[in-house]
Amino acid sequence: MARITIILQDLGGGGAEKMMVRLANQLAEGEDRVSLILLMAGGENLQYVNAKVDVFELGASRSIAALAGLRRRLRALQPDAVLSVLTHVNVISIVACASLGWLAKLSVSERNTYSLDRQVNPQWMVRCAYVLAPWLYRLLPKPVIAVSKGVASDLVLSAGIGAHQVTTAPNPVIHHQWQLQSRVASQHPWLQQKQGKVIVAMGRLVEQKGFDFLVDAFARLNQQMLCRLIIFGEGPLREALTAQAAKLAVSERIDFAGYCPNPLAEIRLADLFVLSSRFEGSPNALVEAMALGTPVVAFDCPHGPREILDDGQLAPLVEMGDVGGLCQAMLASLQLPLSDSGRQRLIQSVQRYRACQAAAHYRQLLLGVS
Template sequence: MLNLANSLAQRGYRVDLVVAQAEGPYLSMVDTEVTLIDLSASRVAWALLPLRRYLREQCPDTMLSALSHANLIAIFARKLANVPTKLAISERSALPERPAGIKGRAMRFLMKQFYPEADNIICVSEGIERELRGYLAGSDEKILTIHNPVDFDLIDAQRNASVPHHWLQSRKHLIILTAGRLVKAKDFATLLKAFAMIHKSCEAKLIVMGQGPEETNLRALASKLGVSHEVDFVGFQDNPFAWMAQCDLFVLSSIREGFPNALIQAMACGARVVSTDCRTGPDEILESGRWGMLAPVGDATVLSEVMLASLSESNPPNTRSRAKDFKSDKIIDRYESVLLKAVCRKEK
């Protein structure tokens, strides 16, 4: 969303980036031409009335929301505000096969009831589009796929920077990198188990880039597996691209995804990549293994074998050429066509 907001502002549109609460490491990356609107809501659900007020006061030509909870709030806020704002919602995750608990079932019910009220339903992968077409009866004409954009200019400006990490500076070992929020859905536990198997046969190190509630459990697992000294949890990094450009292999181990940005970014940095074949995203990006090997979800043994095979490839695929299919300009053109044609007025 940040990339999209910045790109549209650079094309001359007036862009408001409306957030429930203005916090986090990405605030410094908001373009000076983008107006940041802070609704000061500690939870997305509590942003309903502030968002209604914003819509009444500003009456934007079009609004794009992302993620299921925010999408529903945007739909309800537009109804309450009673404004002619065109609304597109973006679904970025595969639908849970079995919604967990009352909240999960309630979310699925609300999505089915209210998603059709949006003017467009944008999916970040063709897999998600197929799922929603089967779930939202009668909304086929509203549902389409627009992949996430990759900012090659930013990546190229940052990927050659030095990384102040002794493993990358010494280059004594093979460096395996993974990145993402440390949550169960990313299944870093399976990656740690696969890495422990690899470490028995080759000198390798694993760098885990990201933060999240599973960090304590993952550190404990690394210790239990006997690889705590070979795994480094480096937290959030302002410039992940330099790390991606210098690793020997980037691994995505997720149980589920929508359209994984980290995988495409690593490819844009020229990294070899391996991914689990989880629902929606990786198979589509890697074109069934053409650009990087795929492994079954949750299978540490096969993942370790695939990782070793990828590291041993003498002529790995040019992942950067595939990543160019998702360059920002191409993706922003599609958003501009779908969201803004005959609706928005460019600044004079």
């Protein structure tokens, strides 16, 4: 039995938080003693943490203010391995572990395209973390764990980290409750009683996710085929996207449906899932859609979609920002539905993202044992 501690800012509704809950739950299904330390507190994903996982909420008002509390908690837990997630949390974790003489126990994970993600966060403390992180990563005995090969390559190129100092591990997307959650009844009326084709997208309503591209492409699509679009997620661009839909006269055919606690039940019934992001790390929603056998279309953004879709062999990859190309790819996918064998091909292609396999990979990287 090993003692493994995972450090996050909180358990909000983001992809990194969701994946770390699934990783912690899967590791705890074995004999390991698993702890989650939250620098702040709470979040939508807190409710999904397995009872076998110990959760410690430090309750800091800002991540940096949690440093002393983090150090005390780590010393009390005496873990065999520590995993930190997201750049600004990684910087704080490195300082805390260094002060305890534990750098050999620490692994850090980068979840997004580093060179692009550091440009979009407005908080000055987080920006400072992006400056410090590459220098601190070079001090770590263990390699940085990147969420995809693209993120790993970007770290090497943009952060000046040696290729030998970076490795990859897949997200634990497909978990043991997968089938149960996906078979729950849909909560959206457009999917409960379909009147034509329904497209689904999911993510925070922020610039990174490119929903402005998707709304534009959908408006063009509706000039050729009447259908509907549901975008699950919340964020600061809700008002702007709603105004864009109204301007393009598609307000009645687009629903900004807000946060969805169980997107699997919705994606399973969709006719098409679309990823319109400007950049990613490894888009979990794309993997979820494919694991359900739902047809997908994606922008060839940095990074993740090309790797997941096998260079476009599994589903259409559209040049990032090409609204016309996205429209035509959606139209073609809706006009020529996938066969049962095509759906099975999608499902089989993402089996490496099963939680049991991902957890075994992470455990080997954290502890050096299988």
